[in-house]
Structures are given as C-alpha cells and as structure tokens.
Amino acid sequence: MAGELDTSSMGDALVILGAAGLVIPVFTRFRITPVIGFILIGIAVGPFGLGKLVFDAPWLSYVTITDPEALEPYAEFGIILLLFTIGLELSFKRLWQMRKLVFGLGALELLIIGSMLAIALAMMGQYWTGALALGFALAFSSTAIVLPISGTSSPVGRAALSMLLFEDIMIVPIIFILGAMAPNAQGEGWEGMITTLWQGGLVVAALLVIGRVALPRLFAQAARTKSPELFLAASLLVVIGASLATSVVGLSPIVGALIAGLLIAETEYHGEVEGIMEPFKGLALGIFLITVGMSIDLTTIWSNWWPILVAVVSVLTFKAFVTGSLLRMMGARRSTAAETGILMASPSETTLIVLAAASSAMLIQPGTAQFWQIVTAIGLTITPLLARLGRVIARRVEPAPELEDVDHTTPPVIIIGAGRVGRLIAQMLDAHGKPYIAIDADADLIESAKRKGYRATFGDAARGDAMTRLGVDRSPAVVLTMDEPVLAERLTRKLRKEHPDLLIVARARDTEHAAQLYRAGASHAVPETLESSLQLSEAVLVDIGVAMGPVIASIHEKRDEFRAQIEEKGALDYKPKLRTSTAES
Numbered sequence: 001m002a003g004e005l006d007t008s009s010m011g012d013a014l015v016i017l018g019a020a021g022l023v024i025p026v027f028t029r030f031r032i033t034p035v036i037g038f039i040l041i042g043i044a045v046g047p048f049g050l051g052k053l054v055f056d057a058p059w060l061s062y063v064t065i066t067d068p069e070a071l072e073p074y075a076e077f078g079i080i081l082l083l084f085t086i087g088l089e090l091s092f093k094r095l096w097q098m099r100k101l102v103f104g105l106g107a108l109e110l111l112i113i114g115s116m117l118a119i120a121l122a123m124m125g126q127y128w129t130g131a132l133a134l135g136f137a138l139a140f141s142s143t144a145i146v147l148p149i150s151g152t153s154s155p156v157g158r159a160a161l162s163m164l165l166f167e168d169i170m171i172v173p174i175i176f177i178l179g180a181m182a183p184n185a186q187g188e189g190w191e192g193m194i195t196t197l198w199q200g201g202l203v204v205a206a207l208l209v210i211g212r213v214a215l216p217r218l219f220a221q222a223a224r225t226k227s228p229e230l231f232l233a234a235s236l237l238v239v240i241g242a243s244l245a246t247s248v249v250g251l252s253p254i255v256g257a258l259i260a261g262l263l264i265a266e267t268e269y270h271g272e273v274e275g276i277m278e279p280f281k282g283l284a285l286g287i288f289l290i291t292v293g294m295s296i297d298l299t300t301i302w303s304n305w306w307p308i309l310v311a312v313v314s315v316l317t318f319k320a321f322v323t324g325s326l327l328r329m330m331g332a333r334r335s336t337a338a339e340t341g342i343l344m345a346s347p348s349e350t351t352l353i354v355l356a357a358a359s360s361a362m363l364i365q366p367g368t369a370q371f372w373q374i375v376t377a378i379g380l381t382i383t384p385l386l387a388r389l390g391r392v393i394a395r396r397v398e399p400a401p402e403l404e405d406v407d408h409t410t411p412p413v414i415i416i417g418a419g420r421v422g423r424l425i426a427q428m429l430d431a432h433g434k435p436y437i438a439i440d441a442d443a444d445l446i447e448s449a450k451r452k453g454y455r456a457t458f459g460d461a462a463r464g465d466a467m468t469r470l471g472v473d474r475s476p477a478v479v480l481t482m483d484e485p486v487l488a489e490r491l492t493r494k495l496r497k498e499h500p501d502l503l504i505v506a507r508a509r510d511t512e513h514a515a516q517l518y519r520a521g522a523s524h525a526v527p528e529t530l531e532s533s534l535q536l537s538e539a540v541l542v543d544i545g546v547a548m549g550p551v552i553a554s555i556h557e558k559r560d561e562f563r564a565q566i567e568e569k570g571a572l573d574y575k576p577k578l579r580t581s582t583a584e585s
Helices: 002-029 034-045 058-062 068-089 092-097 099-123 128-139 143-150 155-180 188-225 228-248 253-265 270-294 298-303 305-329 334-343 349-360 366-381 383-397 420-431 443-451 485-498 511-520 528-543 548-581
Strands: 413-416 436-440 456-458 478-480 504-508 524-527
Touching: 002 034, 002 068, 002 270, 034 270, 034 366, 068 143, 068 228, 068 253, 068 270, 092 099, 099 128, 099 155, 099 305, 128 155, 128 305, 128 349, 128 366, 143 155, 143 270, 143 334, 143 349, 143 383, 155 253, 155 334, 155 349, 188 228, 188 253, 228 253, 228 270, 253 270, 270 366, 270 485, 298 305, 298 366, 305 334, 305 366, 334 383, 349 366, 366 383, 413 420, 420 436, 436 443, 443 456, 478 485, 485 504, 485 511, 504 511, 511 524
Parallel strands: 413 436, 413 478, 436 456, 478 504, 504 524
Antiparallel strands: none
C-alpha cells in the first residue's frame, strides 16, 4: 500500500517537474507565456486527457496525474505565495495612496458587473439566489494570471491591482452571504460572517503589531548566519504562519499572506526575501494552472461548443466594456482603459471557489456549476491572449508616444522617471549644458514633460530593448528617480550586470534602502531622508546666525560621513555573498 502511494506521488512529481522543465524554456523561447503551456499540460495529463487511457495502457499512470485533488493544496499554496510577493512589492504607504482606487474603482467594478450579470442570468430563467451567486462568481478576475502579465507599476498594472485587491478582500463576505442564502441556512451564515469579521479584525491587528516588532529581528538573525537556507525557512515560516492565522478564524489565507508581504516590505530584507521566494512561487503557480487544465473536458466542450462559446464571448465582452467604461469615467486614458478592461475580462480561479460554495449551498445545480466551470477554465486559458489583444487595441484606440532612437553627438545622461525628481535633475543637467533624455512608462507624464519643454520619451526601462535604443552602452550615466524601491533595485541590478562600468546614480527612500541599492550595484545612492535633514540643518544654522561658510563645510562633512557609512554597510552585507558564490562554493 505504501509502495503504491509512493509510486503515485512520484509519478505526479515527475509530471509536474517535467512540465516546468519543458514548458517554461520552450514557451519562453517563442515569447509565449508559460500560462498557456501549463494549462495545456493539465489538459493532456488530466483525467479527461491521457488519464482516460490508463486502464488500457497502465504505463500511462507514470506520466499522468492520478489524483488531481491531491494537487489542490499545492495550487492554493501557489496563490498564497503570489499574494505574498505582491505584498512585498507594495508598502503600507503605497497601499494607503491607492485606497481610493481599491475601494472606489474596485468596489464599483465588482458590484456593477456582479449585479448586472445576476440580472441577466435571472432574466434567462435562473432563480434569483443562483443568479446572484453566478453573477458575482463571474465578476472576479484572475489575480494569479493578470498581475504577472501586467505588473504593478504601469498604469494598467496599478488599475488591475486596485480591482484585484478589492476582489480578494471580498471573497470571504461573498462566500458567507452565499451560505446565508442556502435553503437550509436559517440565518447561521449571517452570524458566522459577523463572528468571522470581528475575530478576523483582531487577528489582522495582532499580525500588524507583532510583525512590526518581530520580523526585523527575525530576519536580522537569519541574515547574520549568512545561510540562504535559514533565510528561506524564515520566509516560509512567516507566510505560512500568517496564512494559517487568518484561515483559522475563517478569513482567506491569502489575506494573511498579503499582510505578511506588506510587513516584510517595510524592512530592509524584502529584496532578499523576494528573490528567494520567486522560484517557489513560479512552481506552485504552475501546479495551479495544471489543475485548471485538468478540469477542462474537451469532449464536453465539443458536444456543447455553441452555448459555451456564447457564454465565454458574452462574459468577456460585457466585463471588458464595463471595466473600460469605469476607468474612462475615473479619468484613465482611452488606451489604458481599453487594455485594462480586456485584460480583466476573463473569470478567475476565485470563480471556481465561489461556484463550489454556491453548489454546496444548493443555490445552483451541479450541471450548471460544471458548465460555468468550463467557461471559467477557458477564460483562464485565453487570458494571455486577451492581454495581447488588449495591447493591440490600446495602440489602435490611442497610439502611445513611440520610443525614438536617440542620436546625440555627445551621448546623453538617461533619466529613468519623468516625474518631479526626474524633471529637476533634467533642469540641472540643462543648466550645465549636458544632454539628457528622460524615459517613463506613464504616457501622461511624458506628454506633460514634452509640453513643458523636457526631452522625454515613452518606454519601460525594465523591459525590452528600451535602454539599448536610448544608447545606454554609450551613456555617461543613468539616474534612477522612481519612488519604487523594489523596481529601483531590480533595474540597478540589471544595469550593473549588463554594463559593469556604467555610472548608476539612484534615488533612495532612506539609508537602509540606499545600502540595498549599493549592494545591487549602484555607484551612488542618495537617501531622501538624509538630504532633507541636512537641508533643514543648514536652514536653521544660517538663520540663527552661524556663518554660511562653516555651515556648508559641516554639511558636506556630515554628508560624506553618512555616505561612507552607507557604502560600508552595503559592502559588508554584500561581500559574504560574493565569497559564498565563488570561493566557498
């Protein structure tokens, strides 16, 4: 018995690891997202694919998934890790800045789409409780697939993130409401929801307090050991512990994972944690996508292709129209609204959870649930294609400013970011006769900068050949001005790897972030908090009667002192890693 179980588990592991080893490099080579590859693998090796032939050809059991339900915990863990890494890319400050989008745009998108789909389904003959369940289930969009495609820093990514965050928050209330509407609920669902909400509030508050105190100390101890294994163990401990804490009181585990990520994002160790967790997130997400593929029965699709096609097209078109319209009403560009609407059109992995809850509560029939599960699986499969379609339509609706090749006799300084800080640097370079070019992925900023006479061009410095076309190989310096710590570190690391001799000057949020940028390869990292403190000191000293000359000299001395400390801290933290990766290994 144990031997059979071990063989089954080993066969499943072989399929999963083989899929990851084949799908990712093959699809990446042809510039196709691996999402489609994992789903196709799931279709092929699932119970409706080659799994049907196991009885006639027993050897197929070694290359098929013998127990799809056994993979579900791993798939759920992939979603948890995804939300954790999203939290790492955010911060409480940035989340607070997005509150209007999350609770404004996000709430409107979910409520309008859910209620209007429910009305349409009720008019088609579905009982009103089942129509509500289906409407809100289909209103969800896929966090697991959309965010890796859109990112979180572009206008499309920010809009998608705000809507997806609200949807993730609303999962638990919606599932409880469905339970309360069940024919045999008798009000217990409402009582359960109230209990979960106040207990969940206490748990979230406890996580915030304990996390702010304990996490810096935990990761500091792990960092002192210089052991990647211990750092990984600490990261997994935090994300699993926070997820369990929220799930115990009835909240979704992804809420705990998101909070854990936000808390670690406030520490100096978030870059290291993100790098360590990335491979595990990708593999677990691949398992989730394989389980989605295994739920697709091609025979059922073939026999019901017309109603399924109508349902898929109707849901996608309606969601894209409503989402795009809401974004336009809130001031988004036509291109951003069109691309975001189409990207957010397909249903979600959460749709499958809500459908299961509605079926368990006897609000919809099993056959109805199966039909919409197939629609959802197809929607998830074609999400990468929708993303590509959205980009094409966005360019047709409102062509973005094109990235032009820059041809200067003297190579320009490249300023990444055309906001307030980037423009001030451009003014200083211009005042001293030094050529520059600013690049930003926000088309509105670029248009505003051009109107005011700045030399700026549209492009995403983190992707494609944008920096090459700007002449980074000849540029005397690159200046990073964005107020996004994770993105700044990634770009610094990428630029240093590709251009070892390039002068890289980076804006840092504080001294800890500056040290991280030095570790990533920055030539100079300038912390905002330090410079503002020095300027305040200069102002007060001069105004109380101290001579300007000694004040300026002391300011320069203090600046050099702090900079030396930051550079030393970055070097000390970085050198052990170099030894580990070379001599010790």
